[in-house]
Amino acid sequence: MMPMKLICIGDSITYGYGVNRSQVWTKLMEIKLNVEVINKGVSGDTTGGMLSRIYYDVILNNPTHAIIMGGTNDLIWNVNIHQIEANLAAMAFQIMQNNIIPVFALSIPICENIVQKKWGFIGRFDNINSDIIKLNQWIRTFSENYNINVINFYPLFYMDDGNIDEKYYIDGLHLNRYGHEKMAEIINLEDY
Incomplete structure (x- = not known):
């Protein structure tokens, strides 16, 4: 049996914007699972950009599994x-057609009150979390229909009172090292 090799394709949350390379969730997952993990996150990328690089960044690297995490930047830029x-579905289908196991990772919530100050110039953040919830729900339904595993990062960053726990964020949008540790903690080999 071929050893597990994971490629993670996504945006700045996958890349680990603002965090030391050794502290990014993908690197922590590699250490935890003792498998090869290749981080193909690109800060600022959209699902359209991810789809355009799926062949070179995922398929040509011949992984056993590919974790797909994206959509937040699309929502910020007001993409329908x-x-x-459609972009996420196309990625999953291309991955499956190449005998690679897809896994979706659900997007994390955004601290709307903080992020507007730092990143307000790039797009809209009002009601961003309700849009993320809608997209995450679609990913769950799509994944159930095609028997694709899902890693649910979204609820990790909420406190018991229903507010987002800002201590895990650098700027309301990106996670600090403790947020990345929290993401890596919930990933298990049995999930794949």
């Missing part, structure tokens, strides 16, 4: 949610 869904 149906286009985001």
